[in-house]
Each structure stands twice: as C-alpha cells, then as structure tokens.
Amino acid sequence: xxxxxxxxxxxxxxxxxxxxxxxxxxxxxxxxxxxxxxxxxxxxxxxxxxxxxxxxxxxxxxxxxxxxxxxxxxxxxxxxxxxxxxxxxxxxxxxxxxxxxxxxxxxxxxxxxxxxxxxxxxxxxxxxxxxxxxxxxxxxxxxxxxxxxxxxxxxxxxxxxxxxxxxxxxxxxxxxxxxxxxxxxxxxxxxxxxxxxxxxxxxxxxxxxxxxxxxxxxxxxxxxxxxxxxxxxxxxxxxxxxxxxxxxxxxxxxxxxxxxxxxxxxxxxxxxxxxxxxxxxxxxxxxxxxxxxxxxxxxxxxxxxxxxxxxxxxxxxxx
Amino acid sequence: xxxxxxxxxxxxxxxxxxxxxxxxxxxxxxxxxxxxxxxxxxxxxxxxxxxxxxxxxxxxxxxxxxxxxxxxxxxxxxxxxxxxxxxxxxxxxxxxxxxxxxxxxxxxxxxxxxxxxxxxxxxxxxxxxxxxxxxxxxxxxxxxxxxxxxxxxxxxxxxxxxxxxxxxxxxxxxxxxxxxxxxxxxxxxxxxxxxxxxxxxxxxxxxxxxxxxxxxxxxxxxxxxxxxxxxxxxxxxxxxxxxxxxxxxxxxxxxxxxxxxxxxxxxxxxxxxxxxxxxxxxxxxxxxxxxxxxxxxxxxxxxxxxxxxxxxxxxxxxxx
Numbered sequence: 001x002x003x004x005x006x007x008x009x010x011x012x013x014x015x016x017x018x019x020x021x022x023x024x025x026x027x028x029x030x031x032x033x034x035x036x037x038x039x040x041x042x043x044x045x046x047x048x049x050x051x052x053x054x055x056x057x058x059x060x061x062x063x064x065x066x067x068x069x070x071x072x073x074x075x076x077x078x079x080x081x082x083x084x085x086x087x088x089x090x091x092x093x094x095x096x097x098x099x100x101x102x103x104x105x106x107x108x109x110x111x112x113x114x115x116x117x118x119x120x121x122x123x124x125x126x127x128x129x130x131x132x133x134x135x136x137x138x139x140x141x142x143x144x145x146x147x148x149x150x151x152x153x154x155x156x157x158x159x160x161x162x163x164x165x166x167x168x169x170x171x172x173x174x175x176x177x178x179x180x181x182x183x184x185x186x187x188x189x190x191x192x193x194x195x196x197x198x199x200x201x202x203x204x205x206x207x208x209x210x211x212x213x214x215x216x217x218x219x220x221x222x223x224x225x226x227x228x229x230x231x232x233x234x235x236x237x238x239x240x241x242x243x244x245x246x247x248x249x250x251x252x253x254x255x256x257x258x259x260x261x262x263x264x265x266x267x268x269x270x271x272x273x274x275x276x277x278x279x280x281x282x283x284x285x286x287x288x289x290x291x292x293x294x295x296x297x298x299x300x301x302x303x304x305x306x307x308x309x310x311x312x313x314x315x316x317x318x319x
Numbered sequence: 320x321x322x323x324x325x326x327x328x329x330x331x332x333x334x335x336x337x338x339x340x341x342x343x344x345x346x347x348x349x350x351x352x353x354x355x356x357x358x359x360x361x362x363x364x365x366x367x368x369x370x371x372x373x374x375x376x377x378x379x380x381x382x383x384x385x386x387x388x389x390x391x392x393x394x395x396x397x398x399x400x401x402x403x404x405x406x407x408x409x410x411x412x413x414x415x416x417x418x419x420x421x422x423x424x425x426x427x428x429x430x431x432x433x434x435x436x437x438x439x440x441x442x443x444x445x446x447x448x449x450x451x452x453x454x455x456x457x458x459x460x461x462x463x464x465x466x467x468x469x470x471x472x473x474x475x476x477x478x479x480x481x482x483x484x485x486x487x488x489x490x491x492x493x494x495x496x497x498x499x500x501x502x503x504x505x506x507x508x509x510x511x512x513x514x515x516x517x518x519x520x521x522x523x524x525x526x527x528x529x530x531x532x533x534x535x536x537x538x539x540x541x542x543x544x545x546x547x548x549x550x551x552x553x554x555x556x557x558x559x560x561x562x563x564x565x566x567x568x569x570x571x572x573x574x575x576x577x578x579x580x581x582x583x584x585x586x587x588x589x590x591x592x593x594x595x596x597x598x599x600x601x602x603x604x605x606x607x608x609x610x611x612x613x614x615x616x617x618x619x620x621x622x623x624x625x626x627x628x629x630x631x632x633x634x635x636x637x638x639x
Contacts, residue, residue, distance in 0.1 A: 022346055027368040027407070031434075043592040044348065105589065112353065263627055267427075270365040270623030272592040304592025308585050312634035315627045 001242065002148050004190030007155035007183065010057040014156060017089075018052055019045050021157075023164040023298065028268035033284065036296035038168070039269055040161055043277055043304025047109070049229070050157055050180055050302055051082030051144075057153030058142050059086055067092055072139035074098070074130045076228045077106025078276075078303050079144040084115035095139060097130040099123045103228060105307045123223060124233055145179030146236025155183030161298055162191040169295025170196040172280040174302050175208045175250065177232035178239030184300070185246035196292060199243065199250040200283040202227045202258060207235040208243055209250050216240070226255045229276025229303055251289055257282040263315040265301065274306040275314075323564045326470055326508040331477035334379040338475055341378040341408060342367055345479075347486040347617070350603065351590040359606045360487060360617045361591060362479060365599055369431075371551075371622030372476060372502060373404030373466075379475030380464050381408045389414050392461035396420075396450040399428025400551055400622050401466040406437035419456050421447040425550055427626040451499070451558060467501025468560045476502045480509025483617055490517060491614035494602035496621050497521035497530050497572060498552035500561040506619065507568035520611060521565070521572040522601040524580060527553025530565060531572040538562070547577055548629050548639045549597030551622060573611065579604040581633045587620070588634065596625040 021041050029037040042050040059067075070093030073083050080096040087094035094115040098107060101123070111117050120129045134141055143150060157180065161168060171188060173181040178199075185197045201209050204225035211218045217240035223231045235243075243250065258275050261282035265273045273281075280299045283289055291297060306314075345366050350359035364372035381393065392415035395405045402418040409416035416437040420429060421444045432439055440456070450456050454463050465472065483490060483506075493510055495503040500521075507519040521530050526545040533539045539562050544555040557565065580597050583604035587595045595603070602618035605611055629639035 019348070022366070024343065024366060025368070028434075044346065046351075048351075048592055266594055266630070267627065270370050270594040272588045272594060306589075308589055308634040311588065312631040315634075316631035 002151050002155070002182070002186045004187060006148065006152040007159055007187045010152040011156045011159060013057050013060045014053060014153065017056060020160055021045055023161055026269055035294065038165060038296055038298045040157060040298055040300045041271060042157065042300065042302050043271055043273055047081040047085045048303055048305040049078035049082065050154060051078045052086055053156050054150035054153035054179060055082045055086045055142060058147060058149040059090055061149045062140060066140045070094065070137065070139045071142050072130060072134050073142045073144060074126045075144050076231055077102050077110070078229050078305060080110040080115065081106060081113060081305070083142055084110045084113035088114045095133060097126055097133060099126060103305065103307050103310070106305050109305070123231070124221070145177035145232070146238050148238065151179050151183045151186070151238065151242070153183065154180045155187040157300065158184035158187030162188055165296060165298065166192065167296065168195050168298050169292045170198060171298045171300065172198050172200060172284055172289065173300045174230055174276050174279040175199040175201045176230040176276065177234070177236050178208050178243055179236065180302060181247060182239040182242035185242060189246050196248045197246065198289050199247050200279050201250060201252055202230050202279065203252045203254050205231045206252055207232055208240065209252055211235040211240045212244060212250060227258055227275040227279050229274055230279060249289065251283055253279055253282045253288060257286050259314055261285060266315055271301065272304045272306060272311060273301050274303050277301045277303045323468060323470065323560055325511065325564065325568060326474045326477050326505060328509065328512040330474045331481060331509050334474040335478045335481060337382040338375055338378040338478065341411065342374040344482055347483065348591065352586060357606055357609065357611065357613050358615045359603065360490070360615065361603070362483060362617055362619050363593060364479065364619060364621050365593060365595055365623030369403040369407050370624045371400040371403065372479060373400045374407060375478055376472030376475035376501060377401065377404035377408045377464060380469060380471040381412065383471045384462055388462050392416060393464055394418065394459045394461055395464045395466060396447060397466050398424050398550060399432065400624060402432045402437065403435060405464050406432055406435035410436050415461070417459060419447060419450050423546055425626050428624055431624065448554070467499030468558060469501070473501050473505035473508065476505030477509040479619065480506045480513065484513045487615060487617060489615060490617050492518045492520065492611045492616045493619065494520050494522050494573065494605055494611055494616060495619045496552045496598040496601050497523050498598065499558055500565045502619065502621060504561065504564045504568050511568060518570045519568065521569050522605045523572050523574050524549045524553055524597070524601055525574050525576050528572065528574045529554060529557045531574050533557045533562060534566065534572055547597070549577065549580055549601065551596055551598030552601065573605040575601055575604040575608060577638050579608055581638050583607060584633050593620070594623040594625065594630065595620050596622050599623060
C-alpha cells in the first residue's frame with residue numbers, strides 16, 4: 001500500500017515543476033446546493049489535467065538505463081499528454097498508443113509535446129498493442145494509474161486540498177482506472193480520517209463500481225461514455241485495493257448527468273472542464289451522493305482538454 | 320467633483336487588506352500556446368467569485384463607507400459586471416442594492432444581478448450613460464458607487480497591480496481592457512509606483528475605441544460605436560473625468576478586431592481551459608497579434624461573464 005509519506009515524497013519530487021492549483025469557493029454552486037462548494041481546478045494544471053503529477057513522480061524513480069530505453073504508455077489523452085510533456089522535459093523518448101477515437105486536441109497536443117503517437121482502432125485491445133510495441137523496442141512502460149509512484153504523485157492533489165481546507169467534510173473524485181482517487185484517499189485519510197472521499201464513475205465505464213461488487217479488480221468487455229478521460233476498460237489491482245480500503249462510496253452517473261455539469265461549470269466558475277472533469281459535479285448536482293450533514297464539499301475538476309467544437313455542442317442551449 | 324488623481328500606493332495597499340475575504344488573490348499563469356515571440360501571462364480575474372474583477376473596487380468602496388452612509392443601501396449604474404460586484408457585496412453586508420442597467424444589457428448579466436438580490440431599473444443606453452456624468456437617477460436612494468470614476472473603486476482595482484508585481488516582478492508590459500477606465504487607471508497607478516520601467520496599455524475593440532481616438536486627437540472625441548459581443552468595454556466617447564488620468568497614466572491604446580477577440584476566447588478555452596468574455600480576451604488578442612511587442616506581457620483577463628449561446632458560436636468558429 002501507499003502511505004502519506006509517499007505522497008509527501010512525491011511532492012518533493014514535483015517541487016515547483018507543476019502548478020499548485022487553486023482551490024476556490026464557488027458562490028453560485030454554494031448557493032445552488034446550500035452548502036460551501038469548493039472546486040479544485042486541475043484543469044489549470046500543466047497539460048490541462050492532474051496527470052503530470054503522477055508521471056513526474058514515476059520518471060524520477062527510473063534508473064539511467066531505464067530512461068535511456070525510452071518510455072511508452074497507453075492513454076486516451078490526458079496521461080499521454082502528461083507523459084509526452086514530462087519526457088520532453090527530461091529529454092527522453094516517448095511513444096503513446098492511443099485509441100483512434102481519442103479527441104483530436106489530445107492527439108495533437110501529445111504530438112506537439114514531441115511524442116510518437118500510434119492510433120489503435122480498438123479500445124479493448126489497446127494494452128496488447130502497447131505490449132507488442134514495448135517488446136519490439138524495449139521501452140519502459142509508464143502505467144496510467146496502477147503504479148505506486150503514479151498514485152503517490154496524484155495524491156499531491158489531496159495533500160494540497162487538506163492544507164488549503166483542513167475542515168473539508170467530503171471530496172468528490174472522478175474515477176477512470178482509479179489512480180487519482182487512490183492517491184487522494186491516501187493523502188486525505190492520512191491527514192484526517194473523518195473527511196469522506198467519494199468516487200464517481202460513468203455508467204458506461206463502471207470499472208471500480210463493478211470491481212467492488214465482484215470483490216476483485218475486473219476488466220470490462222466494452223466501455224461507452226462521453227467522458228473519454230474516464231473510459232479505462234479495467235480497474236487497477238493496486239487502485240482497487242486502495243479504493244476498497246479507503247474510499248467511502250463509489251457512485252455512477254449517466255452521460256446526460258455528466259453533460260449537464262459541463263455548462264454548469266462554464267457558467268458558475270468560468271472554466272472549461274472536459275466531461276471527465278465535470279463528472280464529480282454531475283453526481284453532486286443530482287444528489288447521487290449521501291454526504292455528511294454539513295461542512296464544505298470539494299469537487300475535483302480533473303481536467304479541461306476538450307475540442308472547442310465538442311464544447312460548443314455541450315454548452316449550446318437545447319432547442 | 321474634484322479632479323481624479325493617480326491612486327497613491329498606500330491607498331491601494333489599504334484597499335488590499337479591506338477587500339481580503341471578499342475578493343480572492345487570483346492566479347497569474349502562463350498562456351499555454353506553444354512557441355510564440357512573446358511570453359504571455361494571464362491574470363485570471365474571471366476566477367473571482369462573481370466572474371470579474373469588479374468585486375475588488377466594489378468591496379473597497381463599500382468598506383470605506385461607514386454604516387451611516389450605507390443604511391439606506393447602495394446603487395450603481397452598470398452593464399453587468401460592476402452591478403454584480405456591488406450586489407454581491409451588498410448582500411454580504413445585508414443592505415439593499417439597486418442597479419440602473421441599459422436595455423441593451425445581455426440576459427446572462429441581468430439574470431446574474433437579480434440572482435444576487437438586487438433590484439434592476441432598465442433605461443435607454445443614452446439615459447444610462449448620463450448617470451455616469453450626473454451620478455443621480457430619479458427614485459434612487461442610498462450611496463451611489465460609480466463604476467470607474469471613483470478613487471476608492473480604482474484603489475480596489477489597483478490591488479491587481481500589487482499582485483502582479485509580487486508574482487512577476489520582471490514583467491515588461493501590462494495590457495488592460497479599457498471600458499470606463501477604472502481598471503486601467505487603477506492598475507497603472509500601482510504599476511507606475513512599483514515599477515517605473517513597465518509599460519501599461521489600454522486595450523479596446525475596433526467597433527468602439529474612443530481612447531485610441533482621443534489619444535490621437537489629444538482630447539476626447541466622439542467615435543462611431545457599434546454594440547458587439549464584447550459588451551464589457553466600449554462607448555461612444557472617453558468619459559471626460561477620466562481623460563486627464565488615462566492620458567497621463569497609460570502608454571497608449573491597442574485596438575483589436577472582433578475576429579481577433581473571438582480567436583483569443585477560443586485559445587483561452589482550448590489551451591488554458593478558462594472562459595473569458597470579450598473584454599477579458601481583448602488583451603490576449605492584442606498580445607497574440609504582436610501589438611505589445613516581445614518580452615513578458617501580462618494580460619488582465621478581466622472577466623468571464625458571457626452568454627452560453629455566444630460562447631458556443633465562438634467555439635464553432637463564428638462571430639456572435
């Protein structure tokens with residue numbers, strides 16, 4: 001398991017290379033929900049999501065021989081951009097296998113950071129395609145979520161929240177493969193076990209929800225959600241164990257509920273969330289989570305990488 | 320009224336402690352826009368609780384007024400953002416607030432004012448402009464807060480300059496949207512005192528650019544004024560009381576087109592994941608067009624209050 005000390009160590013590695021993102025009390029959402037609502041703006045992080053926190057922590061743990069071999073990963077976009085960004089900063093080779101359905105912006109940004117991008121037509125066999133490339137070239141795999149260093153890095157989000165708002169009653173965190181929530185729960189429960197941590201998954205990609213029901217980390221046969229950042233087809237073994245141990249509840253939201261939270265954040269907070277970044281608010285707005293009776297609630301806006309045309313469709317008033 | 324002067328630094332510093340707990344200290348971030356000849360920084364005032372910088376001036380003006388002055392409430396004249404700033408502060412203080420708005424005001428802004436509990440009085444654009452000169456309107460009661468030509472409001476706005484100086488002491492240029500001039504002159508007052516080498520430019524949109532025309536003519540002149548989606552700035556003429564101050568404090572006015580502003584809104588959303596209204600994106604448009612030269616350029620992203628249908632049009636590549 002990961003400890004609070006690992007998260008502190010990750011923060012030392014990250015140093016001032018990344019943004020300490022703001023935690024902002026949102027007036028409009030607080031009025032709407034009748035309690036203080038804070039937003040943790042990871043969409044303002046470098047590369048537009050929380051992901052470089054974990055990647056930088058992982059790269060720092062590699063030895064010189066591993067670094068020389070170059071890096072590879074699979075990702076629908078945010079992990080890809082983060083790895084490409086961090087690899088370039090360290091002068092390392094980077095290959096990313098992305099689903100062909102990945103958003104154009106995310107593919108372009110990953111290439112823009114200098115990575116080699118391989119577009120693979122099928123979501124479910126992404127991992128196999130990556131393994132083939134890895135074996136052919138000897139690259140080191142940097143996992144998107146199921147890795148103790150990656151998890152510790154993502155945990156720095158939780159550390160910052162607990163420093164800025166020690167009295168937080170609850171945090172709401174989106175779940176793809178579970179790396180972000182595992183890190184955050186480790187940090188938050190380490191600082192204050194009374195603070196609740198809730199996970200939110202799309203109905204179309206219920207990896208952690210199904211894993212908790214099954215009693216082990218499961219693979220899904222198919223995923224289908226507008227939240228491409230949460231469309232991991234499997235839960236991590238490590239992340240599943242941490243979520244089972246530390247997370248208070250995991251709930252599901254529909255695509256419509258996620259979609260409705262995008263314009264809500266645009267209007268109330270003047271920020272651009274991608275659907276994954278709006279999922280946590282989506283669950284809160286429909287009352288899906290049984291919160292403690294009082295106290296401030298922190299909503300994690302995990303990222304903001306979204307094609308402008310898709311954003312237009314999500315915010316245009318319905319006819 | 321007495322002639323407006325640059326705001327002394329100690330008044331701006333006093334304003335800073337007065338507005339603490341109402342306005343936030345906004346982040347200064349780099350524009351994530353790849354290789355550019357200019358190093359663009361964004362001062363994200365759109366992240367303020369009401370979505371614009373106006374809270375700073377409103378909170379300072381109300382904080383300076385005593386309970387005696389506030390007991391009959393407050394009122395202001397505003398197209399939207401100042402109204403929200405004053406209404407928000409009035410609600411926090413538990414006093415009534417009224418707002419005179421032009422009937423051209425966008426729906427999003429009027430609705431936001433009413434949600435904050437203020438009373439709205441809609442008047443013609445000409446009558447509304449007249450309120451800024453006379454500081455009176457029939458039926459209004461309580462303390463009038465002028466949206467820009469007020470030293471307390473400008474001192475509050477000047478706190479942005481203090482934060483920029485702390486976060487980026489080697490900034491070369493600051494670009495500020497110019498509507499009434501209270502933001503530009505407030506920030507310029509601070510920057511002039513803190514960093515004599517820095518340049519401070521106003522930014523205007525070509526469909527309503529009276530400051531640029533006044534600077535060319537040497538005195539305020541009437542210009543043609545076409546309303547646009549850039550509704551937070553622009554008027555037919557520079558406000559006369561502000562002209563002596565603006566002409567003294569500002570290094571010039573950079574004028575940008577509507578297409579450049581729309582492109583800047585899209586860039587801010589795509590690259591930095593924030594929403595700017597037209598006025599708030601005008602400095603970014605000017606910087607990206609190279610109008611502020613090279614070096615470290617700080618753009619004041621003054622606000623993010625824009626109707627969703629206009630925003631959607633911009634993201635689709637159209638000018639709303």
